[in-house]
Amino acid sequence: xxxxxxxxxxxxxxxxxxxxxxxxxxxxxxxxxxxxxxxxxxxxxxxxxxxxxxxxxxxxxxxxxxxxxxxxxxxxxxxxxxxxxxxxxxxxxxxxxxxxxxxxxxxxxxxxxxxxxxxxxxxxxxxxxxxxxxxxxxxxxxxxxxxxxxxxxxxxxxxxxxxxxxxxxxxxxxxxxxxxxxxxxxxxxxxxxxxxxxxxxxxxxxxxxxxxxxxxxxxxxxxxxxxxxxxxxxxxxxxxxxxxxxxxxxxxxxxxxxxxxxxxxxxxxxxxxxxxxxxxxxxxxxxxxxxxxxxxxxxxxxxxxxxxxxxxxxxxxxxxxxxxxxxxxxxxxxxxxxxxxxxxxxxxxxxxxxxxxxxxxxx
Amino acid sequence: xxxxxxxxxxxxxxxxxxxxxxxxxxxxxxxxxxxxxxxxxxxxxxxxxxxxxxxxxxxxxxxxxxxxxxxxxxxxxxxxxxxxxxxxxxxxxxxxxxxxxxxxxxxxxxxxxxxxxxxxxxxxxxxxxxxxxxxxxxxxxxxxxxxxxxxxxxxxxxxxxxxxxxxxxxxxxxxxxxxxxxxxxxxxxxxxxxxxxxxxxxxxxxxxxxxxxxxxxxxxxxxxxxxxxxxxxxxxxxxxxxxxxxxxxxxxxxxxxxxxxxxxxxxxxxxxxxxxxxxxxxxxxxxxxxxxxxxxxxxxxxxxxxxxxxxxxxxxxxxxxxxxxxxxxxxxxxxxxxxxxxxxxxxxxxxxxxxxxxxxxxxxxxxx
Numbered sequence: 001x002x003x004x005x006x007x008x009x010x011x012x013x014x015x016x017x018x019x020x021x022x023x024x025x026x027x028x029x030x031x032x033x034x035x036x037x038x039x040x041x042x043x044x045x046x047x048x049x050x051x052x053x054x055x056x057x058x059x060x061x062x063x064x065x066x067x068x069x070x071x072x073x074x075x076x077x078x079x080x081x082x083x084x085x086x087x088x089x090x091x092x093x094x095x096x097x098x099x100x101x102x103x104x105x106x107x108x109x110x111x112x113x114x115x116x117x118x119x120x121x122x123x124x125x126x127x128x129x130x131x132x133x134x135x136x137x138x139x140x141x142x143x144x145x146x147x148x149x150x151x152x153x154x155x156x157x158x159x160x161x162x163x164x165x166x167x168x169x170x171x172x173x174x175x176x177x178x179x180x181x182x183x184x185x186x187x188x189x190x191x192x193x194x195x196x197x198x199x200x201x202x203x204x205x206x207x208x209x210x211x212x213x214x215x216x217x218x219x220x221x222x223x224x225x226x227x228x229x230x231x232x233x234x235x236x237x238x239x240x241x242x243x244x245x246x247x248x249x250x251x252x253x254x255x256x257x258x259x260x261x262x263x264x265x266x267x268x269x270x271x272x273x274x275x276x277x278x279x280x281x282x283x284x285x286x287x288x289x290x291x292x293x294x295x296x297x298x299x300x301x302x303x304x305x306x307x308x309x310x311x312x313x314x315x316x317x318x319x320x321x322x323x324x325x326x327x328x329x330x331x332x333x334x335x336x337x338x339x340x341x342x343x344x345x346x347x348x349x350x351x352x353x354x355x356x357x358x359x360x361x362x363x
Numbered sequence: 364x365x366x367x368x369x370x371x372x373x374x375x376x377x378x379x380x381x382x383x384x385x386x387x388x389x390x391x392x393x394x395x396x397x398x399x400x401x402x403x404x405x406x407x408x409x410x411x412x413x414x415x416x417x418x419x420x421x422x423x424x425x426x427x428x429x430x431x432x433x434x435x436x437x438x439x440x441x442x443x444x445x446x447x448x449x450x451x452x453x454x455x456x457x458x459x460x461x462x463x464x465x466x467x468x469x470x471x472x473x474x475x476x477x478x479x480x481x482x483x484x485x486x487x488x489x490x491x492x493x494x495x496x497x498x499x500x501x502x503x504x505x506x507x508x509x510x511x512x513x514x515x516x517x518x519x520x521x522x523x524x525x526x527x528x529x530x531x532x533x534x535x536x537x538x539x540x541x542x543x544x545x546x547x548x549x550x551x552x553x554x555x556x557x558x559x560x561x562x563x564x565x566x567x568x569x570x571x572x573x574x575x576x577x578x579x580x581x582x583x584x585x586x587x588x589x590x591x592x593x594x595x596x597x598x599x600x601x602x603x604x605x606x607x608x609x610x611x612x613x614x615x616x617x618x619x620x621x622x623x624x625x626x627x628x629x630x631x632x633x634x635x636x637x638x639x640x641x642x643x644x645x646x647x648x649x650x651x652x653x654x655x656x657x658x659x660x661x662x663x664x665x666x667x668x669x670x671x672x673x674x675x676x677x678x679x680x681x682x683x684x685x686x687x688x689x690x691x692x693x694x695x696x697x698x699x700x701x702x703x704x705x706x707x708x709x710x711x712x713x714x715x716x717x718x719x720x721x722x723x724x725x726x727x728x729x730x731x
Contacts, residue, residue, distance in 0.1 A: 255637070
């Protein structure tokens with residue numbers, strides 16, 4: 001498998017550009033800076049993997065993109081520039097327009113038209129994402145009819161019968177056998193793999209330009225995971241859908257992403273093309289992380305190199321570089337006091353570490 | 364199976380023979396039994412003293428049920444669980460009553476998956492770790508304190524933290540507390556059910572290292588239940604693979620990873636995505652879904668998904684048999700198939716050209 005579509009050309013047509021995004025949670029006990037200055041770009045047809053451990057802010061980042069950060073959290077700074085299709089007043093479906101999602105009211109009509117239709121989400125736990133009292137087919141049909149202008153910008157509204165036929169076709173596309181019967185099934189009647197496929201069908205129902213997959217394979221078994229990853233890869237190739245793929249599994253990232261963003265405690269530690277991240281990692285965190293994972297190819301029963309300590313509690317964020325207390329190469333006077341900025345070190349690779357540059361993040 | 368059991372009899376700590384655990388499916392007002400979920404269906408294996416047996420399989424394959432039967436947290440439906448006690452007696456745990464089990468319980472302990480749910484949040488670390496000691500008759504608080512302090516040091520935590528509550532600790536530290544509690548009664552067999560799967564990547568390595576280190580120091584025997592093949596390969600001496608309640612293959616870790624003999628084992632290995640973009644892996648090796656353990660298919664349970672299935676597989680259930688010394692397989696075609704493994708173990712017979720590439724070209728097929 002894994003003949004990934006060739007990495008897309010870097011034409012200057014960013015689909016999504018996240019600039020210095022900050023999303024904080026205002027709790028009684030203090031402020032949790034869940035996302036604290038994150039920047040990255042997504043190009044059409046590209047798979048961007050966001051990798052990080054718990055509390056690194058990867059889920060909050062994509063929730064911010066969709067404007068679904070829960071209370072008491074909110075976006076406090078930054079831009080989320082998204083190139084959306086523009087639907088002119090006369091119904092001409094040709095143009096494109098760049099909007100800043102961070103400025104849109106979360107419940108406003110524009111955000112609602114984008115959410116689900118132009119940017120779709122595949123959640124981690126499909127059991128919790130589907131309603132158990134409606135059939136999976138009805139839920140996909142509803143999505144199609146709500147966002148029907150994507151199917152047919154002009155002309156009459158999509159009828160229920162048409163939407164049902166589209167759903168059956170979608171189910172067939174994502175590899176669900178017996179789609180005519182399965183549209184009438186409830187989510188709890190489906191196995192984990194089928195449920196995740198149905199979720200993918202629903203996410204694709206409005207032909208989004210950007211698909212956000214939040215740990216889509218964490219809850220399913222390894223043989224089913226392989227099937228789901230293959231399906232995503234195929235869809236990405238066929239429709240040139242861009243995908244933001246969130247996971248903590250470095251194996252999955254290595255096999256599916258073109259470009260990787262490594263996060264730790266709400267900040268981007270390093271980002272670059274997948275090959276550079278795995279074969280020429282620059283940040284001490286990326287390097288330590290890669291060394292510490294047992295691999296099916298490594299020698300058995302050998303001591304693993306470890307990262308000492310543990311991820312700090314969100315209220316006890318260390319000053320300076322968030323990784324410095326666990327970093328073996330920390331520069332004593334510098335890393336504990338100043339926050340390194342994310343600076344390009346190669347053609348497409350950028351790293352926030354004083355070992356590689358001397359640029360402080362002042363934002 | 365028998366020959367394996369016989370040859371290892373001298374050093375075996377635990378021998379499971381034909382273990383079965385069926386759960387009844389009840390229906391209607393009268394709770395009439397309409398069928399059984401065959402969660403564990405004729406499982407036999409041996410764990411030798413001082414080794415680690417890795418038990419792998421996908422969710423619902425019965426690996427946790429097997430572990431719980433061994434701990435006698437469940438009553439098995441059938442079969443024997445022969446345990447060699449510290450005194451050298453061999454006892455069958457399967458039919459024992461709660462009362463008869465009590466003196467044996469300290470010798471078999473468990474490490475749980477979820478470090479957040481497995482510690483009592485209202486008890487301090489000292490009380491959590493000291494509880495099994497208290498239950499087993501160490502009433503003197505000062506003696507208990509000394510022992511807990513020793514255990515806390517053993518798992519790499521600072522003794523000052525002993526009087527704090529679990530919420531003050533991170534996931535990895537809590538798992539260390541859970542390990543200390545399991546070791547409190549000086550067990551001989553430790554059953555670890557997914558002990559690192561709830562932990563962050565950077566912390567997993569610390570806990571795996573700790574488990575290996577403790578095994579060497581305290582001469583522990585582990586039954587390590589997990590779904591993650593890389594973790595299992597890292598910690599196990601021998602590996603047993605389960606599918607729909609049955610053991611399909613068991614062998615030394617090196618042998619099973621370089622040369623799997625069962626098509627399911629090979630498929631499982633091919634499906635693991637390797638953290639290296641230059642080694643394409645994570646293959647879709649299997650079509651379809653895991654069989655329903657309430658109504659398994661006739662013949663070999665794996666045949667509907669098996670790319671090599673022949674007529675015989677559909678009709679005749681294969682037996683678990685020894686195909687090489689210490690290598691047991693439940694497959695009619697084990698001798699005819701050459702299945703690719705994932706190499707680069709210490710044997711190093713698979714060299715530079717990435718073994719993943721040979722794997723992705725597909726199994727070599729049947730030479731019948």
